[in-house]
Amino acid sequence: MPELPEVETLVRGLHLLLPGCRIERTRVIHEDVLRQPVRRFRNEVRHRTITAVERRAKNIVMPLDDGEAFLVVNLGMTGALFPQRFERSNGSAPGSLARRPTHPAVRFHLDGGRALVFHDVRRFGTVEVLSAEAWRVRDARLGPEPLSDEFGAADLHAGLVRSRSPVRNWLLDQRRIAGVGNIYASEACFRAGVHPERPADSVTPGEAAGMHRGLRDVLGAAIEHGGTTLQDYRNADGRPGLFGTLLQVYGREGEPCVSCGSPVERIVIANRSAFFCPECQPR
Numbered sequence: 475m476p477e478l479p480e481v482e483t484l485v486r487g488l489h490l491l492l493p494g495c496r497i498e499r500t501r502v503i504h505e506d507v508l509r510q511p512v513r514r515f516r517n518e519v520r521h522r523t524i525t526a527v528e529r530r531a532k533n534i535v536m537p538l539d540d541g542e543a544f545l546v547v548n549l550g551m552t553g554a555l556f557p558q559r560f561e562r563s564n565g566s567a568p569g570s571l572a573r574r575p576t577h578p579a580v581r582f583h584l585d586g587g588r589a590l591v592f593h594d595v596r597r598f599g600t601v602e603v604l605s606a607e608a609w610r611v612r613d614a615r616l617g618p619e620p621l622s623d624e625f626g627a628a629d630l631h632a633g634l635v636r637s638r639s640p641v642r643n644w645l646l647d648q649r650r651i652a653g654v655g656n657i658y659a660s661e662a663c664f665r666a667g668v669h670p671e672r673p674a675d676s677v678t679p680g681e682a683a684g685m686h687r688g689l690r691d692v693l694g695a696a697i698e699h700g701g702t703t704l705q706d707y708r709n710a711d712g713r714p715g716l717f718g719t720l721l722q723v724y725g726r727e728g729e730p731c732v733s734c735g736s737p738v739e740r741i742v743i744a745n746r747s748a749f750f751c752p753e754c755q756p757r
């Protein structure tokens with residue numbers, strides 16, 4: 475599933491291409507990805523210009539006509555956005571031009587013969603257009619961005635101590651902190667030496683500082699590496715991310731801990747896997 479670094483990588487790639495593009499018309503192939511009726515969706519994006527490509531939590535947010543409306547895409551499990559028929563300034567075509575989307579769900583026909591395709595194999599992703607006010611309300615419900623300068627270790631600790639949920643679940647709750655998914659929650663707990671099932675309110679200020687640093691380090695490194703390699707994830711160039719080989723606990727059940735050599739364990743919390751080292755992260 476694409477998480478913050480994968481979405482950020484995609485957003486940075488799309489931001490080089492899409493601003494200034496006008497949506498001429500939209501073809502909805504699978505309307506189950508829309509969060510509103512097809513006709514309304516098509517009318518509200520038609521003839522609007524994409525003025526930026528931004529990220530908020532795991533959402534790709536495209537202000538239309540300088541923020542009169544917002545096109546919001548969530549990639550869900552297997553979603554991707556493919557720009558098509560864009561020329562690079564150096565004349566070479568982005569890699570995704572060579573890839574023909576096999577599961578297009580929504581195709582935006584842009585000016586100049588270009589297109590943007592929302593592709594989704596399993597169709598847990600969503601596409602919607604929101605008014606400026608509706609987007610403001612949605613945005614306000616999301617927690618702070620973990621990479622923002624305003625989000626410090628003390629803020630993380632203050633949030634954690636208000637909850638008795640397992641730390642791993644707290645990190646996944648988008649209302650408490652934005653954009654963190656299963657992979658980076660396991661990695662942040664490992665880097666802080668905190669067992670993923672510990673109650674959030676048991677995390678000490680020192681551990682919260684370690685978790686804050688770990689979260690920013692792992693998210694930052696993942697962005698630098700273009701996002702984690704995931705089955706269906708592709709960045710805007712259509713290339714897989716390179717970060718998969720650098721994860722310290724996620725997906726490494728039974729392999730030696732990079733710190734102490736003990737076998738990494740996997741547990742299931744709230745139906746989702748968490749990976750941890752039983753020595754470095756005691757209960």
Ligand SMILES: [Zn+2]
Nearest residue numbers: 731734751754
């Ligand atoms: Zn260990």
